[in-house]
Amino acid sequence: MSMMRGGFRGMQAGQQTARPLNFLPSLRRILALMRPDLPAAAAMAGAAALAVALSVAAPRILGAATDIIFAGLAGRAIPAGVSQAEYVQRLRSEGKEQLADMLQGMHLVPGQGIDFDQLRMVLLTVICLYLAAFVFGWLQGRLSAVVVQHAMFRLRAAIEDKLARLPMAHFQRESRGDVLSRATNDIDNLAQTLNQTLTQIMVSVLTILGVLAMMVSISPLLALIAVATVPVSAIVTVLIARRSQALFATQWRTTGRLNGHVEEMITGHDVVKAFGQQPQAIAEFRSANEQLYAAAYRAQFVSGMVMPAMMLVSNLNYVAVAVTGGLQVAFGLLSIGSVQAFIQYSRQFSQPLGQLGGLVGMLQSGVASAERVFALLDSAEEAPDAAPAATGPATAPAADGTGTHTRGQGRVAFEDVSFGYGPDAEVIHRLSFTAESGQTVAIVGPTGAGKTTLVNLLLRFYDVDAGRITLDGADITTLPRRQLRRNFGMVLQDAWLFGGTIRENLAYGAPEATDEQIMAAARATQVDHFVRALPEGYDTVLEDGGSRLSQGQRQLMTIARAWLADPAVLVLDEATSSVDTRTEAQIRQALASLRRDRTSFVIAHRLSTIRDADVILVMRDGRIVEQGRHQGLLAAGGFYADLYRSQFAGPLSVQATAEREQAAGHGS
Template sequence: MTENRDVTAAGEPEVERIPVDLQVEFAEEETAAPGPALPPQRGPGSGRGPFGGGAGMPVEKAMTFWPSAKRLIGRLRPERVPVITVTILAIIGVVFSVLGPKLLGEGTNIIFEGVVSSQMPAGATKAQVVDQLRASGDTQQADMVNAMTLTPGQGIDFSALGMVLLGVLALYLLSSVFMWLQGYVLNGAIQRTVYRLRGDVEDKINALPLKYFDGMQRGEVLSRVTNDMDNVSQTLQQTLSQMLTSILTVVGVVVMMFTISPLLALVALVTIPLTALITVVIAKRSQKLFVAQWKHTGELNARIEETFTGHSLVKVFGRQREVDVQFDAKNDELYTASFGAQFVSGIIMPAMMFVGNLVYVAIAVVGGLMVAGGTLRLGDVQAFIQYSRQFTQPLSQLGSMANLLQSGVASAERIFTLLDADEQEPDPVDALTTTDADDEGGARLEFEDVSFRYVADRPLIEHMNLTAEPGSTVAIVGPTGAGKTTLVNLIMRFYELDSGRITLNGVDTALMTRDDLRGRVGMVLQDTWLFGGTIRDNIAYGRPDATEEEILDAAVATYVDRFVHSLPDGYDTVLDDEAGNISSGERQLITIARAFLAAPSILILDEATSSVDTRTEVLVQKAMSALRSNRTSFVIAHRLSTIRDADVILVMENGSIVEQGSHVELLKAQGAYYRLYNAQFEAPVEQEA
């Protein structure tokens, strides 16, 4: 389905697709920063319509994980101060958090040693009790008592226990406050980073040449700037804070474990190499699946978008079953990739928990033996067991975050591929322009020895020379693929010339800014494009600063005013993006009014009346006649009867002008135009025969 869009002086249309003979097959894989996309073919097999066979887009080769992750983190560079603040707050919060188990261990010691003290004879010293136990042959119990802080006969010191509990409460409260502050500051930094990234993507899209979008499905582009962007935002939001806290917790816990028992600390550290090994092995496999998941997401979105756009066409040709089959195939690919990615990465967390439980058992056994041997107090073992949980939990969290990180980095790769795409040539620094006085009565446009090709080894336009006088109407006719729309693309600088130049009032358009050039050109295309909003808003899109009186004058001049009063809300009637509540002819009149209001010096009409009925065509022709007044006009038409009054008719074949002249002159010459003109009337006779 061709996607010609009507755009006035301010915009860029999505123009007619390039003919089939210029189609080239995309390579299955490209580099991470592919060059400009080549124009796709038009017609079956391009993958752009609802019945296309392929995806119709280049498949990016996935970048490696770490360079992409590093580049994504590098986007936080403007947030240095908040990031440093977050790190300091996280360190303080983790310090308070890891001191808690140590203090709780002291509380355990107070309780346990108080109970033991109450069972000893009052007035005796700890040394006497230990000597008595050794004398009775109970050496192990003597060693345990010797390691304790005891006051025989005293019992539990509830005052000291209360101070310990208040201290633990204060530590955990302060830790929570600092962690909340850390999350608050980091959230702001991440949202500002994603805000800038969205802005960069928007700027990039505006800087990309039209040929990039000709080689990329709209649904795929939309998926990158919406789904992938949201996924990157969620990944940063959910992982950065947790990663920072987890890493700092591991470091803090390791320090505390070594202060309690170096031997038990070494037992716990066995977790680190096992965790790293498991994570690397699993993540290496799941990263490819996450890249495939988001690639298939983009392809499925593209398929859905184009199918919904051509929904009526699908119904007319009864191709629902085929569309369903294609959708199911794409959906199955996405399901397989998503299930595989989530399943493989989901193995990490259970594996981490298994390793953590093994370490927990080892610490409990070794710690118990050390308490029994009198080399460690019971409260210290209890604190160490808590630390072992605090140690393995963040490691497990880091492992479980691997799937989020991989998914986010895979989306970031796709966004970076868009950001790395080749941009259109920048506007000249010392740009030239023409004065408004030069445009009065229409502009003078000249093609001087112009050559252009979409594909390097396939010439399309060679050494073309053409002059459009101010205020004249130039009609362009020829068979499909002759280069008519390409001529429009070159005038608008949607594509750059290979050689030669195009001048506007004597100024090379390549030396003008694109905004300046396109601000002097208005377009009305075959397929109308209206935006969601009122009829008044759609007309005013041609010149946003227009007054109400100017909008109404444009509507009257282009016959919009004739039908708009029959609508319930008149000019305030709200149109959706499909403008289904008005007819195609009425939509076309609105687009002409939009171009009329923009008051361009050059007007391009590309098959502007081919989709309307005969009666409406009369109104459209009258509207376009008013629109062409005092303007240089280029009219592309297949209905030759509509361009009889053109000042000059150009007949194009294979990118070259083979004939030019008035309607009468070309008919007398009995050349290519004569054959085209007669073919429109002979075709029905041949079909009847």
Template structure:
């Protein structure tokens, strides 16, 4: 987790949750309502060449390892390619030995050939002209054994180099993916909240988990194999033309056909891979939303709709995956068919060349092996096209995240207040989530150090937006906001947020002990300081009743403690952070009355000596605020203390009377 993200979360600034209650901003489609949507628009076709080039650029920092992979691949392939040519010598020795055994001893090779031609056996005579005959002698098994040992040594050493190459490839790929994950983590710290507002969480998670894993797997399986296959194709071509230019030309004629077939099939498969990973992201987003909103789905009777949307997206994923795999899977059979055609032509023409004496039997045997070695890497490269296309499709989705528009950069020479006292001023501030929809226009406000400012108003009035602008979760469109006379735009965001603590309605706890959750908001704190903060905020009272006390382990949902106890832990976290500015956003709205009293007492302790912004719907909780701001449509329509606003008989008075009447009705 980045420092900036940690700082925001340390003060319980669960940013998406913090702004989710402000209905004035554009909302991502989520929850049960999303089940009625027709799904997100399909992604545009992939820029395969551009994304592949960018993907390969990720390997640049490990040039030494990449060079090692290339060098070892070249040497290993050279040794493997030499094998059939050396083995051809053994075949010729065996053929010569078998043939010599039936010839009269003491005769010379020339005499035997002349005798064959005299009897009209010209074909056999031509074959013997390229063979080392020793009439009367059998097979020289010593020489054959030496040749076989050389071939064995070549293959063993090539395999050894292959193991080293595989190790280097693994380090190369995992290093690139490691840096890519680091880049994504750093990117998250630079992305504005606007990005997360418009992206379903499951879709984002799919990009940083499934797509990166698929990318790593694709690189791991294709990088080394492609290098080896390309070197093999080049090496085999050279050896084939050394043995027989005619046979080499025959094999080479099949290459354009192979490339054409592979390109044609790959072009049809690529859109299906794009669709496959796009649909995977949508399905993951739906599953994540339905899991997190499981209770709401059942409460509102949307289970059938959820299951139907899951079925539709699951079928879409099945269809895209099937088509992508099937279409790309036809490349290998097509390549094998073309390779078999080449094999038949080589066998026929090679036999004729042996009969004419132009080639030895060993040469033809070696050439047939080379033709197989040639077609195999071409087939492998073609069959790896599906993996490569799938990996590049995932890479583009990751690159789209890395290319997302970032928040404004930090100032090169950030300023900071000489002494942070907590004086906050809004000077003619304007802000809008959408360009054509004004929200806050020409808002001015001055908050003295140590005072408590309560912000009330109807839903969508801009209450949460106001504090989000103070935290620089969003950047203002006009005017300026100052902290102790310093424009917050001139301050480093981390520095600004380190001076601010937040307690939200939705308490955020991570998997860890209670003590670790409390200490999350501050650095280098002792156990005694944690307990002191817990006592000041009434956390110690219930922690003492737990079997493991402060070492009680919470899950990421805080399921082992109640809602009110989770909220008290977040208050203790903010208390321990000792911020100069405190933001309390509906911190008691989801708890019972008794727990609310405890949280109020805890927050009173927390607010002492700090500038506090309190957003509340329960007006009874902010009667003692120094200043109460009443907001409507992004504007402050009233401000003053409780008594002044009640006597004014305006918007605040009507809100208070409405809540009082509601409370009386509930009592009756």
């Protein structure tokens, strides 16, 4: 619990140190994700351009319909036999100058009403334009979904591959909840952002350009008034965007921290309840939740200011265009249909500007998430594997005949190995020993002696700082990690099972195994009898880490999994420490079958479990201080004897303890 608290406090303390969002490079990198779908993206752009072009053309044609209606009404008012010019002159003589100016610029047919045939053709054309624009808009949306989802598919695959290449130190340094948040929440937020902004930005930009061209063709003066608002909108957007950048970055960092805390509390739920720390856990969650609320509120509020500000500028522009356009109609410089079309265009012009402003906040949020994902992708990886060795560890057919692969002999040698987790934190000091093929090597010592570190080095979760480790004579750094680890099987203190059937869990290390081989492994490791007692047998689906099974049953399953994988070297890390005595006896019987004909490394604190080891390595402060067999080490009266006495002997002499253990061994 103290570790969980400390980790969370550390995250809180580091909240203000994260760098601000680097917008443009991250945006370019996002767009680069879509490069493999360039043909689909080009088709999407083409469909968007056609949809915009058709939508932009419609108001100009619709303005002609207004002119037809007005010309028909005005023409009907002219007496028969009077020309348009004569009627205009009569209006001027009556002092109706503005009406005369307005009618002078129109094409009127005296005595004729509305030309409904012409009006019908114009309206039908407008309807066809809008229908075609809808079709191309639908096609653009479909192609956009394809491009975005393909990009997210590749990004998720890249994250999965990256996680497989990250060193063990990365997961010890970073919060698991934060890593999970980057791989799920941040990618989902990026996908949502791209879905909503990618096509909208493209359509808005094309609409602005198309509408601007149409407005200039109608009235350069009105177009100048409309364009005058663009710099004002740009300034407002930039000022707000600068503020929202850092706020969105903080929001998603805080989301990762909250996820990390929740993951810790769920993982340690039993411990939290056992120590009565629910109030403290709730208080820490509440604090993190409040931080997320504050960060999200500020980010959303500031970015949300863009749209109202843009709408204000748009409305002011609308007023200026309407007043100026009305004056031009009054003076006969423009027709009513042209002004109507221009006002519609001014709305079309300001609307995408407002949409672009509103999309800024969403885009900032998406790019902030993308930067967190890219930071994970850019994290330092394990040193690259060497080229596959021409002669790797010696291999031999599986001794039991159940495996479908060959395995090495399992001879392991540490040669003057030193290692530290940091420059000034050496935990293994010039360590040397040899485990011959088929031997059982027990590793004992107090907490912090370097036992688990030794195993981590053996499997190349970390690489040594000095010296070398060999497997069947080959330096393990010259072997690809996958080839190296194929020679190892692990049974840990915490039995890890994944969501799936028992059959799938048993075959995790040997996916090519047949049902007969799976059941043979289960029988050899005491698993078959309790699996057959389940209603679905080997097809029983395990959920929540196999919570339907007891701790001992889960541990036996991990032993069966290692048995089926048929490794040359077996690593047992406190495999029986968390079960009762009877279950321990079952597990020890299964382990005895598993260790046969294999080199085994056994890490144990219960020294009674390693009395039959071929060699016992006694570690202290990263060094081997003693090695030998159980009886010999007891007789030597050294550090191992002290450890053993502290567990079993109490005030008895070492010799008496040895005699008692020997008698117990004969009795069993």
